[in-house]
């Protein structure tokens with residue numbers, strides 16, 4: 495990768511040969527430091543105590559410890575990250591899908607350094623630099639269909655939950671303050687007081703004053719495609735009959751994230767969207783987790799569907815709400831001090847540019863091929879360890895690979911132990927010790943969740959990681 499490709503990011507008055515040479519020297523120094531990261535490494539006994547103390551102090555400051563007792567050292571290479579205890583691990587969760595180009599990608603670092611030469615660190619809604627306009631244009635042009643811009647507007651913000659708040663406000667204003675939301679079982683929408691009510695997780699709204707009427711429709715069930723579709727349609731119709739003109743939106747994750755990497759086809763969403771549209775209910779796709787990492791930049795494009803509002807986040811670095819002209823709200827509804835940092839805006843745009851230029855998307859694009867490689871290696875693992883892969887639906891028999899391998903693109907899931915939650919967390923901790931950082935998803939069955947760095951991921955990274963998972967499973971025997 496030519497890491498000089500985005501040098502145009504320097505202000506012309508700053509882009510002197512001396513400044514460019516200085517940036518080259520910094521990049522060369524980082525490259526040199528990274529060369530020592532060649533694979534998984536055990537913790538360094540000299541660093542372990544200090545690392546553990548910082549993690550503990552930070553946990554006390556937060557009032558609760560970190561889920562994983564780990565912190566990055568600031569050095570990494572591709573899918574590998576060095577931690578403060580000196581260990582090196584495969585990062586297959588990337589800050590829950592944020593670091594799309596992994597750790598220490600030199601082009602991304604160069605982009606961030608150039609952003610840091612700018613005059614401001616943060617950009618906002620009252621005042622911004624051209625970076626905000628360029629990032630917004632990258633999201634909108636990626637959403638344009640054959641040059642047509644149905645999603646013509648894009649409002650930037652700095653978290654997925656806030657992008658979702660903006661989406662809901664837009665939908666509510668459009669429907670004259672309709673108080674109800676239609677969404678799906680197992681969905682997740684963020685942790686503001688309102689999004690905690692939209693999401694299907696009781697723990698996330700414990701102790702909150704509930705002020706939103708939310709109905710959770712059944713999601714697609716691959717074991718019963720037609721039945722699950724007709725049950726969802728029937729429940730939607732019933733809700734519309736019961737509460738006419740009371741729904742602000744039909745909110746859906748086209749590929750569920752926290753809920754278990756549940757994939758649904760166009761044939762599931764289309765009849766639901768038709769019914770909702772006929773009743774004047776706007777359709778909002780929450781793509782905060784799936785954005786950028788499957789076979790198309792936007793999942794709605796892959797499904798060939800037309801939402802009114804779309805939210806994106808995580809790998810985009812800066813989050814956004816995109817919407818059609820018809821949904822454009824009145825002045826005063828949306829704003830905030832921050833959009834995001836100059837570096838986030840530049841890096842987000844650069845990532846999108848690279849994913850497109852490097853062939854990430856399409857039926858035979860990099861994301862589709864890497865997912866197929868994941869399925870191939872995972873299948874070998876499942877077939878050689880049937881005792882660790884009972885069927886989640888019938889624990890008495892070994893699972894078929896399709897029951898325990900799932901997801902799409904860079905959302906990869908594997909379900910050992912029949913998806914038994916009590917065994918998945920200890921497994922994740924043993925995987926961490928052995929050199930793999932992953933996470934879980936799903937409300938039962940609970941799955942191993944992988945959000946690997948798709949921009950730099952190789953098949954050999956996937957093979958190594960699943961090899962480590964296999965070793966850890968075998969130790970368990």
Ligand SMILES: Cc1ncc(COP(=O)(O)O)c(C=O)c1O
Pocket residue numbers: 590653654655656658682683684685747751752780781782783784807808
């Ligand atoms: C589908 C979905 N929506 C919204 C959010 C919230 O995003 P954030 O954590 O950036 O607020 C998430 C985060 O996991 C998500 O997966």
